[in-house]
Amino acid sequence: METIVQPVFVGIDVSKDKLDVALWPSGEGFTVERNAIGLNSLCAKLAAVTPVTIALEATGGFETVVAAALAAAGLAVAVVNPAQIRAFAHALGKRAKTDPIDAAVIARFAEAARPAIRPLADAETQLLADLVGRRRQIVDMIVAEKQRLGRAPAKRLRKSIERLLKALEKELSSLNGDIDAAVKASPLWRANEELLTSVPGVGPTTARTLMAELPELGALTRREIASLAGLCPFTRQSGQWRGKSFIAGGRADVRAALFMSAMVAARFNPILKTFYDRLAAAGKPKKAALVAVARKLLTILNAILRDQKPWQPA
DSSP: OOOOOOOOEEEEEEOSSEEEEEEETTOOEEEEESSHHHHHHHHHHHHHHOOSEEEEEOOTTHHHHHHHHHHHTTOOEEEEOHHHHHHHHHHHTOOOOOHHHHHHHHHHHHHHHOOOOOOOOOHHHHHHHHHHHHHHHHHHHHHHHHHHHHHOOSHHHHHHHHHHHHHHHHHHHHHHHHHHHHHHTOHHHHHHHHHHHTSTTOOHHHHHHHHHHOTTTTTSOHHHHHHHHTOSOBOOEETTEEOOOBOOOSOHHHHHHHHHHHHHHHHHOHHHHHHHHHHHHTTOOHHHHHHHHHHHHHHHHHHHHHHTOOOOOO
């Protein structure tokens, strides 16, 4: 009699010092340390069971080295959104929360949702993403300090804020130089930046954000890339009731960059301006129309990188 081999799904709960691992549907579990010895042991154990998918949550960077080690061992790894895991746990009625329970929930999620297996960013792309992310943090700090400056009544306090602003602006200039050097050092990035910025409304900051934080651009369908960016609208309806559609999830930093470009494109890009004006004339709220422009802009950029052809006004 032929033995039926059940597919194996693995969930890993990642913390600073250890990894809790759960296998589904067998229910087995074990723990390893999050260091070189533990990762080697983990790869060997999981390679022996040939899992369909190994899922782990994005946990502020602790998951990166784990995902890289598993991918290097030829195992199928998916890094998933923690919000999806929490919603799935609620659906299962899992109110208790411990690391082994979380790992088991992630493993069951891997079986139910079959998250997409995508290659990890290489070292250069990761460096660019880190630089772009740090630039965004500095810009946020500058904005916050300028707001404080506008409210500061005391001269001594204003001088303190102005000194900090000067230091932050110097750091921003240095980061801009680092990002510029990283892009110029890569022929592929230089070519992609030229392609992306050929679209009216898309500047270097948006182009570099997309290259760093949406490396899948040009390799997915328009619906898949819109979903990754969090620009796919969710429809709400029940019986005769029709609620408003909304967007949520996805990569917030990518979405923010696209939204800023959409505001420019809605005024100066001939095709997207016509598109925006048509939506506005039909009574579409301004924000909803801009979201639609951002989604259309992303579709255009996706096609440009896919075909490696610059913007064509026609």
